[in-house]
Amino acid sequence: MRNFIKSRLGTSPIYFLAVLIFIGLWLLNLNTPRTASALELQNRSVQLDNYTPGAVTNYHFQFFVPSTNNIGSIVYEFCTNSAIFAESCTAPAGLDVTAANITGQTGNTGFSIDNADTTVNQLVITRPSFAGSIITTTYDFSGITDSLTAGQTIFVRVSTHASIDGSGATNDSGGVAYVTGASLNVAAQVPPFLRLCVGLTVAPDCSTASGDSLDLGDLSTNHASAGQSQFATGTNAVSGYVIYALGTTMTSGNDVIPALTTPTPSFPGNDQFGINLRANSNPASGQDPSGAGTGSPTPDYDINDQFVFNNGDTIASSSLPTDYNRMTVSYLVNINHAQNIGIYSTTITYVATVTF
Amino acid sequence: MWLVPFVVPNITDAQQLTLRSLTMSSGVPSNSGVNNTYTFGFTTGSSATGTLQGMKFVACQTAVQTYGFASSASTTGCVAPTGLTFASAVWVSQTGILPTGSPVNFAVDGTGGGFCTPAANVLCAKRSSATTQTASLAITIKFSTITNPSLAGGNCSANGCSFYIGIYTYQTSYATPIDSGTVAGAVVQTLQVTAVVAEILQFCVGSTSVDDATTAVGNASSCSGTTVDLGTLNPTAINYPITNGTSPNNVNGAAILRTNAINGSSVSYDSIQDTDSGSGQHGDLKIQGINCVGGASPNPNACITSKASQGVFTAGTSDFGMTIGGTNCGTETAGGYYTCSYSGGSEHLVPQTGYIGWASNYCGEATCNAHNGFKWDDTGTSDTLAVAASNNVVADEALILQFAATPSITNTFGPYSVKVDFTALPTF
Numbered sequence: 001m002r003n004f005i006k007s008r009l010g011t012s013p014i015y016f017l018a019v020l021i022f023i024g025l026w027l028l029n030l031n032t033p034r035t036a037s038a039l040e041l042q043n044r045s046v047q048l049d050n051y052t053p054g055a056v057t058n059y060h061f062q063f064f065v066p067s068t069n070n071i072g073s074i075v076y077e078f079c080t081n082s083a084i085f086a087e088s089c090t091a092p093a094g095l096d097v098t099a100a101n102i103t104g105q106t107g108n109t110g111f112s113i114d115n116a117d118t119t120v121n122q123l124v125i126t127r128p129s130f131a132g133s134i135i136t137t138t139y140d141f142s143g144i145t146d147s148l149t150a151g152q153t154i155f156v157r158v159s160t161h162a163s164i165d166g167s168g169a170t171n172d173s174g175g176v177a178y179v180t181g182a183s184l185n186v187a188a189q190v191p192p193f194l195r196l197c198v199g200l201t202v203a204p205d206c207s208t209a210s211g212d213s214l215d216l217g218d219l220s221t222n223h224a225s226a227g228q229s230q231f232a233t234g235t236n237a238v239s240g241y242v243i244y245a246l247g248t249t250m251t252s253g254n255d256v257i258p259a260l261t262t263p264t265p266s267f268p269g270n271d272q273f274g275i276n277l278r279a280n281s282n283p284a285s286g287q288d289p290s291g292a293g294t295g296s297p298t299p300d301y302d303i304n305d306q307f308v309f310n311n312g313d314t315i316a317s318s319s320l321p322t323d324y325n326r327m328t329v330s331y332l333v334n335i336n337h338a339q340n341i342g343i344y345s346t347t348i349t350y351v352a353t354v355t356f
Numbered sequence: 357m358w359l360v361p362f363v364v365p366n367i368t369d370a371q372q373l374t375l376r377s378l379t380m381s382s383g384v385p386s387n388s389g390v391n392n393t394y395t396f397g398f399t400t401g402s403s404a405t406g407t408l409q410g411m412k413f414v415a416c417q418t419a420v421q422t423y424g425f426a427s428s429a430s431t432t433g434c435v436a437p438t439g440l441t442f443a444s445a446v447w448v449s450q451t452g453i454l455p456t457g458s459p460v461n462f463a464v465d466g467t468g469g470g471f472c473t474p475a476a477n478v479l480c481a482k483r484s485s486a487t488t489q490t491a492s493l494a495i496t497i498k499f500s501t502i503t504n505p506s507l508a509g510g511n512c513s514a515n516g517c518s519f520y521i522g523i524y525t526y527q528t529s530y531a532t533p534i535d536s537g538t539v540a541g542a543v544v545q546t547l548q549v550t551a552v553v554a555e556i557l558q559f560c561v562g563s564t565s566v567d568d569a570t571t572a573v574g575n576a577s578s579c580s581g582t583t584v585d586l587g588t589l590n591p592t593a594i595n596y597p598i599t600n601g602t603s604p605n606n607v608n609g610a611a612i613l614r615t616n617a618i619n620g621s622s623v624s625y626d627s628i629q630d631t632d633s634g635s636g637q638h639g640d641l642k643i644q645g646i647n648c649v650g651g652a653s654p655n656p657n658a659c660i661t662s663k664a665s666q667g668v669f670t671a672g673t674s675d676f677g678m679t680i681g682g683t684n685c686g687t688e689t690a691g692g693y694y695t696c697s698y699s700g701g702s703e704h705l706v707p708q709t710g711y712i713g714w715a716s717n718y719c720g721e722a723t724c725n726a727h728n729g730f731k732w733d734d735t736g737t738s739d740t741l742a743v744a745a746s747n748n749v750v751a752d753e754a755l756i757l758q759f760a761a762t763p764s765i766t767n768t769f770g771p772y773s774v775k776v777d778f779t780a781l782p783t784f
Contacts, residue, residue, distance in 0.1 A: 043619050045783040052628075052777065083555040151579075153557050174784060177557035177615075182579075182778045183628070184561050184609050188586035188595065188641060188660075188761055192769040195591075205672060205765075207592075234765040236657060321657050321766040356769065 039066040041174035043136070046156055053150045053181045054094055058103065059141045061176070063158065065108055065132050069171035072129025072164035073114060074139075076156050078121040080147070083155035083175025091121035094148030100141045107137030117165045124166040132160065132171075150181035194241060195324070196233040196352040204291055204326045206232050216333055219344070224266045225333045226285040232326040233316075234293055237354035240318035241295070246349040247311060249273040250333060252342030257335060263306035272334040274307025275348075277316060277327045281305060286330030293322035307332040315350075371401025373523060373537030375494070380504070385516070385543040386439050388503035393448060394541075395498040396523055401491060401535045408453060408489045408534065410526030411462060411497065412472040413479040415440050417511040419520040419538055436477035437519035439506030445479055445499045452495035460485035462497060470530030482529040504543050516544030558614040559623075559780035563607035566756065567598060569698035569718040572686035573754040576614035584609050586641075589660075589763040589772075591672040596721035596760050608681065608721075609757030611741070613705060613750045617782030620746045623705065623755060624738040625678075628775040637662070639734035641676040641761055641774045657768040660761055666710045668729035674764040676774075677730025680707040680741060682718035684754040693751040704748040705755065711741050713758060721758045730760050738779065 042064035050057035061076070078097065079089035098115075100123055105111055114126035125139070147154055159166075159173035197203075200211025216225040235241045249259035250273050260274035266282055277297035279288045282305045289296060295318035300308050307330070316327055333344075379395040396413070416434035447463050465472070465480040472480035479499065511517050519541050525534040562579030566572075584607060587600030598606050615621050627639030635650025640659035642648060648659035663669070663677035683703040685696035695702045701716055710731050713724035724730070733739040744750045761772075 043783055045619075045781060047781055048779075051779050084552050086552070151560055153559075155555065155557075175555040176784060177555050177782060179557060179559040179780055182559055182561040182611070182780075183582075184563070184757075184776050184778065185583040186586065186609075186641060186759055186774050186776065187583055187605070188772040189588045190660075190763050190767050190769045190772055191588055191590075193591065193765050193767075195765060236763075236766050236769055238768065321768065323764060323766050 038069070038170060039172050041158060041160075041172050042066055044158065044174045044176045046176040046178055048146065048178060051146070051178070051181050054146060054148045056143060056145050059144050060138065061141075061158065062136065062138045063174065064136045065134055065160070065172060067172055068131045068134060069160065070129045070162040071108055071127070071132040071160045071171065073124055073126045073161045073166045074111065075159045075161065075166040076123040079155045079157065080152060081155075083157055083177060085157055085159065085170065085173060089121070089157070092147035092149070092152065092154050094145065095154070096120050096145040097123040099143040099145070101143050102139065103142045104140035105138065107135045108132050111139070114165060126164045129162050129164055147180050150183070152180050154178055154180060190236070192237065192354070192356045194233070194235045194237065194352060194354045196231060196243070196350070198229065198231040198350050200229050202230045202232045202326060204232060205324050206234075214331065216331065219333055219335045219339070221269045221335055221337050223268050224283040226283040227331045228286050229329050229331075230326060231329070231350050232291070232324050233295060233352050234322055234324040235318070235354050236321045237356050238321060239355045240320050240322060241352050241354045242314050243316040244351045244353070245275070245309070245313055245315045246351060248346050249309060250344040250346045252340070252344040255340040255342050255344070257333060257339065257344060259309040260307055261310055263300050263303050263308045265306055266332050266334060268334050269336055270334050271336050271339065272307070272332060274309045274332050275301065275315075275329050276303060276307050277301045277329060278304045280330055283332065285332070287328040289325050289327045291323065291325035293325040294318045294320045295322050295325035295327070297327065371403065371535045373398040373400065373525070373535045375399040376523065376537045376539045378521060378539035378541045380541055382504065383543050384504065384546055386504055386506045388501070390501050392502055392504065393498055393500045394502050395496055396521075396539065397494075397496045398523060398537055400489060400493045400495065400525070403491050405489050405491070405527070405534045407486055407527045408525055409483055409485060410470070410472065410529040410531070411481045412524040412526070412530060413442070414522045414524070415442075415477040416520050416522070417509055419540065434477070435510070436475075437505035437511070437517070438509035439503065440519065441476040441503045442474070442479035442499070443476055444501040444503075446501050447481060448498040448500045450495070450497040452493050453497070454487045454489050454493070455485070460487070464499065465529070468530065470528075471524070471526065471533070472530035480530065507543070507545065514545065516542055518542040553616065555784050556614060556616040557780065557782050559612070561609065561611045561778045563605065564610040564754070564756070565607050566610070566684060566686070567608060567681070567720055569682035569684050569756070570686050570689070571684070572690050573610050573612060573684050575687055575752045576612040579610065579612060581605070581607060584759055586759060586761045589761055589767070591763050591765045593671050594669050594722075594725060594760055594762045596758070598721060609759065610684070610754045611757060611778050612752055612754040613780055614752045615780065615782040616749045617784045618747060618749065619783035620744055620748070621750060621780060621782040622740050622743045623778060623780055624740045625776050625778045626736050626738045627732070627734050628777055629736045637734055639736050639774060641772050643768060643770045643772055655768060657766045658770075660763055660767055660772060662732040662734040663730050664733070666729050666731035668725050669760055669762050671762050672764060673762065674767055675730070676761040677732040677759070678711070679713040679724050679728065679730045679758050680711045681713050681720060681724055681756040681758045683707060683742065684756050687752040687754065691751055696753065703753060704744045704750050705742045705753040706744065707742045707755065708740050710739075718756075719758070721760060724758050725760060730758070
């Protein structure tokens with residue numbers, strides 16, 4: 001170029017003037033030289049199936065071709081610095097379009113990958129050159145490796161050309177953009193849970209519990225005395241839970257009402273103290289277990305109208321993490337004619353254990 | 357364009373026209389047409405002159421002694437400006453020439469005679485009026501449909517060229533010269549100023565302690581923080597990041613967008629799928645690596661249930677979800693680009709159904725649960741959070757993302773997490 005100007009300087013000032021005018025006009029036009037009817041591609045967008053940095057994924061381009069300029073090739077140039085064609089292009093680190101395949105195309109169709117003119121950050125598709133259609137056009141590509149940098153804006157300069165290899169003047173053009181890997185972590189901790197509530201009445205989910213004393217009234221040899229309390233429990237322990245009943249039978253000083261050591265029906269007139277976790281009709285007391293959990297009474301305490309009590313017995317359990325179950329404990333007391341007068345009482349403690 | 361002469365021809369038997377000017381309607385080279393006008397202004401000599409019935413205008417490339425005051429030759433000593441032509445000139449108006457009450461107008465004379473022969477660079481104008489002119493008349497006369505010189509003349513450079521027009525007045529049509537003087541004009545290369553506004557897309561996701569729609573969050577390139585912490589979950593409560601998170605992660609999420617996309621834009625999210633070997637629920641808030649459904653040894657309790665449809669949470673009923681507390685306009689408002697108010701409904705980035713915490717009202721985390729609640733799509737498919745309509749560019753508007761979770765009592769203890777990708781889709 002320098003030699004050209006020098007040679008003409010000596011022979012014709014007009015050439016020099018023309019060159020100056022050309023340079024001036026070129027400097028004034030900041031954009032890429034286009035054909036006279038070059039227009040901007042409209043409604044341009046690009047969408048990725050996976051925005052994870054470095055992912056090999058599918059790209060979906062869409063734009064509206066605004067002219068009938070011949071289209072023999074379309075160039076997609078990927079840059080990190082700018083969508084402006086006249087500016088130099090900084091290739092995204094790690095991005096690679098050389099393995100791209102066309103998986104779909106609508107609108108202006110008939111394209112295939114131009115491998116000869118495709119580079120790491122410039123994808124060229126080609127077809128025989130003929131007039132474009134003024135229509136919304138889409139191209140789907142697979143096999144593109146995205147930039148390795150998270151949170152990076154990638155500009156893609158899209159241009160149509162009459163040539164079949166992406167060379168020569170740009171016809172219609174426009175830029176699109178996307179951002180790689182804008183991600184957020186959401187974290188939480190779930191601690192071990194074991195919830196047990198005890199009372200005369202408790203809510204199914206242990207949200208409430210009330211009462212800690214049960215009065216069975218005056219004991220009689222003619223009929224059974226009965227009462228009830230409740231407990232509910234749930235856990236996220238993988239092996240579930242075990243509930244024990246700790247305490248003694250009812251006593252009054254040295255006087256004892258013997259406990260039933262095996263499940264036994266109620267026989268008024270006999271010394272009996274026992275519990276179970278079922279709905280009973282003789283005497284009428286208790287409820288069957290309820291709730292969505294997997295907890296259940298152990299076999300000895302799971303028989304209607306039969307009662308038993310052994311200190312430290314397992315009365316209920318679950319072998320799995322379980323939602324809440326509410327169980328109702330029925331207390332049975334019978335006495336014989338020889339039972340000494342007195343105030344009989346006991347304290348039963350319910351203990352739940354888990355293995356985390 | 358208004359230029360004054362700086363060289364005056366010296367005609368010994370005529371007076372000097374003073375205060376001369378040429379006003380061109382356009383300085384564009386080769387401009388032409390009915391709207392391309394030349395208005396000549398001058399003041400006549402200081403002594404009485406008799407009648408004024410002829411005028412001659414001669415355009416030349418140079419100004420010194422080139423005009424034929426008493427000559428009909430248009431090119432005597434004069435090189436015509438290339439491209440200039442008076443051939444289609446039309447008289448438009450005049451002022452100051454007597455009589456003024458009932459003016460007798462000049463007209464372009466295509467025939468000429470005497471000292472004026474019309475040519476491309478010679479304009480003859482005449483009238484018939486016996487009115488005697490007084491001294492020192494301030495006169496203007498305007499002609500249209502003149503073609504400007506091009507830039508091709510020898511007196512031109514690449515940037516423009518000047519030319520000169522001698523003005524001659526005559527008592528009769530081009531005889532008995534009265535006064536003369538020269539004006540100068542120029543055409544210049546027009547300067548086309550071009551610029552390109554590039555496509556802009558800035559989008560980032562991070563965390564923020566801002567919990568309203570008006571406090572500036574920052575711009576779309578200033579995000580910080582990568583984690584939102586819901587804290588230690590408890591089936592007796594609903595956990596929220598700001599209330600229950602652990603510093604510095606007791607924050608909301610924020611997705612900030614800046615784009616000049618004119619055909620709309622949107623912000624979406626998709627939950628990144630855990631690589632467990634199960635058959636589903638990979639995008640739940642879960643213990644990573646454990647199958648919640650399907651696969652080997654599935655443990656459904658290792659996932660906190662995703663709220664598939666937006667709704668309020670009840671403590672103890674396993675649920676995880678996200679909602680938009682509001683679109684924060686603080687940074688945009690500081691920039692003053694456009695009116696943006698979430699409470700006023702003028703935000704450009706509009707939350708979409710399913711993720712509106714409380715329509716047109718900002719909601720903090722618990723307040724959101726008291727209104728529309730939360731939602732989470734665990735499938736890994738893209739779900740749209742907010743949309744800007746066509747013609748609504750977005751200047752650093754921030755979606756304040758509220759999260760909530762509550763476990764059931766059976767949810768397995770351990771660390772739970774989910775990673776979510778946010779994407780911006782501008783249409784330029």
